[in-house]
Amino acid sequence: MSPNSFGVRWAASAVTLCLFVSPPPTRAQDENRLSVLDSIIQTSIQNHEIPGAVLLVGHDGKVVYRKAFGNRSLEPTRSAMTVDTIFDIASLTKVVATTPAVMQLVEQGKIRLNDPVVKYIPEFGQNGKGDITVRDLLTHFSGLPPDLDLSHPWTGRDVGYSMAFGSTPISPPGTRFVYSDINFIVLAALVDRVSGIPFDSYCAQNIFTPLGMGHTRFRPPAEWQSQIAPTEYDERGQMLHGIVHDPSARRVGGVAGHAGVFSTADDLAKLAQALLDGSSVLSRLAIAKMTTPQQPPTAPVLRGLGWDIDSPFSSNRGELLPVGSFGHTGFTGTSLWIDPTTRTYIILLTNAVHPRGKGSAISLRAKIATAVADAIPLTATEQESSRWKAITGYNEAMAAEHHLFGRNGAVLTGIDVLESQDFSALKGKRVGVLTNQTGLDSAGRRTIDVLAHAPGVQLLAIFSPEHGVTGEFDTTHVGNSRDAATQIPVYSVYGGTDAARRRPPDLLSKLDTVVVDLQDAGVRFYTYETSIGYFLEAGAKAGIAVTILDRPNPIGGAFVQGPMSEPGRENFTNYGPVPVRHGMTLGELAQMFNSEHNIHARLTVVAMQGWMRGDWYDSTGLDWTNPSPNLRNLIQATLYPGVGLVEGTNVSVGRGTDTPFELLGAPWINGHELAQFLNARQISGVRFVPVSFTPSASNFAGQLCHGVNIVLTAREVLDAPELGIELASALAKLYPQQFHLEKIMDILANQSVYDALTHGEDPHRIALNWQDDLRKFQQLRERYLIYK
Structure with missing residues (x-):
């Protein structure tokens, strides 16, 4: 699926969410509106896509739709579908059993997501797999092949584990999304190894029983046989009825991390509601971790831990449910999709592969989800709407390729906005300006000249950052001068010493306001950012105002990447703890510096008009001017x-x-x-x-x-x-x-990153280890964002 098609789906989701606010319906209204689902499923049965189905929809804490359709079995005998039918849920096992089990062990401190798997299973390190982490397995970014080799006969759990441990990656970890059953076979082995309890017993004791899922288990007993929906004929011509459909799971004895669980719609509803409400099985923090994007920052798909969020496998989300929702599917025809934004879940269970593997529930899933979202007036709380926007919005995207589409904008920078306001903020003020060759208005006039001729504004001083007021010097020896056009003195705030980079308060005390108009590079070690911090400090000491004329972050405001700088390591390329790529404008950074560093200068930011966080510089409609001699495009x-x-x-x-x-x-x-x-x-x-x-x-x-x-x-x-x-x-x-x-x-x-480099750690693992710090920074950063 192309990135553009994802963008279209995102746009549809965004428009729809705006319409989700309306009075809550009554139960009778819910049932009436959802009656459209009946015909959708009946049509699928008539088209021989499925033999039958059980559909259950939950909304706002209650079940609003629960029906059975068609037949549970067509061969070798015909029997009607009932709402309590037990299904082989296939790959739903990954999120119903394996992922919760792993997350419980993470909560207990027995497993760390960013640890290499070999820490727990040393034999897994064969064939270059030493750097694959637990997180890589859960997000399908391990680089392992999709499945075990089934081309020759083999049986037994130990044989299956040995084959999984001995598998050879097809790509380095963290570089490609490859949906792999081997990932979850290894995760089941991990639960075995760390808990000391067989995987199926662990899931029964710690997940299914506590949630009251009385008809959910691996290897269902014989007395359940009459309630189980059969799947298809196996290679020996025997109908698989109560025996797992997946061939790898079947060969290991029916208990595997990727497939093997049998369950009902009612039991899955208990799990879905627990994920919405929180439960004793998993904390809210663990649930949030599982169900928000955890894939590598560069990935063009969104995957939680186990759960799918937005990928080529997300068709069961439909056209209208927002991307902040999550779910999974099973090959046999099962699916579960949960939307925390509107507290809705959709459980569709079919045995589409019955009787000969020719059916398909793919299009049905999408139609059902779309119809549910259209039928129920889905109301999003402000908190959940913010969560959704943080995952999906153009303004604040999680580094996913399909969320950032090109835009032809028409941005007005701070100086343009100031001009349109007739310089009202500076009227009657004695002004100094920190600027360089990038300080231009939309007509190409220097900010220096604009302020020098602004009515009621007295421009008394020009301050130049690194590279000088013309941006042509690539040396620390940048002296004071005088502007040729205006004859206003130019004071350099760059040099080889800290003193040379700061202006004394006695000079600033002759001013009322320092105006800043600089094009930043959007990178922590770009020195213009530290110059801003120094001017805030000096302005606070001198008792004068600081006004930032804001400009775009040229590399966008939607990406936050790289290691945080550590406290105590401040220098001219590191004003304070900030990641390498912060995704903020100079105005936003100034607000953060002013508050977080307790500077408390009288700061004003003249915000841009028309800039969005997802904009790269080529989306702004602005001319490119080199911000420094060696950043030329x-x-x-x-x-x-x-x-x-x-x-x-x-x-x-x-x-x-x-x-x-x-x-x-x-x-x-x-x-x-x-x-x-x-x-x-x-x-x-x-x-x-x-x-x-x-x-x-x-x-x-x-x-x-x-x-x-x-x-x-x-x-x-x-x-x-x-x-x-x-x-x-x-x-x-x-x-x-x-x-x-x-x-x-x-x-x-950053000492920990340096130490990891000296110890020869894999760069992918090093980057994973700074993600938690980045998330904390993003929460802090949110307070200071101007453009949302």
């Missing part, structure tokens, strides 16, 4: 949060060439070797081409360097800071004698 700006991480080490990143930050090299690097190593890592969004170049500036100026050209192939799926860790890891592994890894710390500013 959006491609370089996109790569900068990653390649810039290693710039402080002994490599060239292309400064002094025509393509800075698109190159990485050194005289001691073998370009072919490095390109081959990095391409084998299958890093999302980039490829590497061997290249030689001679930089004219910075590291190795005038020397022939060998290395790689970094080709940006898909910016939406690139985690640029993780790319930086991949580069550092590759250089440390391939050139341990030549590469000075220790020099990364000034910009990295």
Whole structure:
């Protein structure tokens, strides 16, 4: 399915959610409105897609629809479907049994999601699987093949486990979504191993019995036979009736992590309601963890832990239920979809494979979900609406490719808005301005000139950041000067010492307001951000106001990526604890700095008009002006949060060439070797081409360097800071004698990440370990976002 089709589905969901607010219906109204479901299922039966079905819909804490249709069995005997029919729920086992079992052990501290599986099952490490984590298995990003080899005869649980442990990955962990039964076979073994209890017994004792799911279990007893819906004839011509349909699960004896559970609609409703309400089986925190996006940040699908959220397998969500909902399907024809936003769940159980495997419930699932969403006036609470938007919105997306579509915007920057307001905020004020060549209005006029000629505004001073007021100096020696056009003095706030980077309060005391108009790069170690912090501090001390004329984050406001900088490591490339890619504008950052650092300056942000968080710079309609000499286009700006991480080490990143930050090299690097190593890592969004170049500036100026050209192939799926860790890891592994890894710390500013690099940990696992810190930062960041 294409990213565009996902975008269309997202748009439909977004429009629909806006319509979900209406008075709650009565029970009779619910039943009347849902009567449309009868004809949908009857049509599916008449079209021989399914022999029969049980459909149960829950809404707002009660069952609002529960009916049986058609036949439970067509062969070898015919019997009618009943609402208490027991079904082989196939892959629903993954979320009904395996995922809750693993999450219980996580809650108990016996398993950590980011731990490698080999920590618990050492024999799993065969064939290069040492870096696959528990999270990778749960999200289907392990890189393992879809299923065990069934081409030759084998039986037995131990044999199945041995085959799973001995499987060979088809891709590195964290790089590709491959729906794999092997993942959940291994997870069942993990529950066996860690709990010390057989997997089926564990699930019965800790999940099914506590929830009152009296007709849910592996290997159903003979007395249940008459209630069980048969599936299809096996390879020996025997009808599978009470015996698991999945061949791998059947070969291991009927108990497996990916399939094998039998259940009823009523029992699954108990689980669904428990997931909506919380229960003693799993805490609300564990449920939230399971059912919100947990896939790698660069992934173009949304997967929870076990649960599906938005992927090619999400057809049973229908067209109208929002993407913040979650669910799963089973091959036999079963499905469960739960929407916490509107407290609704849909359980459709069929044996579509009966009697000869030719039926299908795929289209039926989608039609049912769409009809339910259309029939019930689904009301979303404000809290749940916020949760939904945080997962799905264009404004605040979870780094999923299909959620960020191109937009042709027409953004007015802060200076344009100020002009449209006739400079009312600055009338009668003595003003200084911190700006450079990026401070331009929509007509191409310098902010300096606009303010100098603004009626009632007295512009007395210009302050220039790194690279000077014209943005052409790539040196720490940037002195004071005078603006040629206005003859206003220009004071540099950049130099080789901390004192040179701050303006003394006595100079600022002659002003009423400092205005800031700078184009940021959206990266923590870009020094304009620290300059903002310093001016807030100075403004507070001098008792003057600070006004930020806001501009877009060029690499978008919807991605938050990379390790957090640690407290106590503040310097000019790290004003405070912020991730490498923060997804904020300078105005938003200023608000956060002012509050979180207890500066309490008199801060005003003149917000842009027309900018959305999902906008990259090419969606704004604004001209590109180089924010600094070596960020010359959006491609370089996109790569900068990653390649810039290693710039402080002994490599060239292309400064002094025509393509800075698109190159990485050194005289001691073998370009072919490095390109081959990095391409084998299958890093999302980039490829590497061997290249030689001679930089004219910075590291190795005038020397022939060998290395790689970094080709940006898909910016939406690139985690640029993780790319930086991949580069550092590759250089440390391939050139341990030549590469000075220790020099990364000034910009990295994170000891745990540095230690992991020195210990040779897999970059994917390193990145997983900083995700919890990122989530905490996102909660903090939310308070200061202007554009929502």
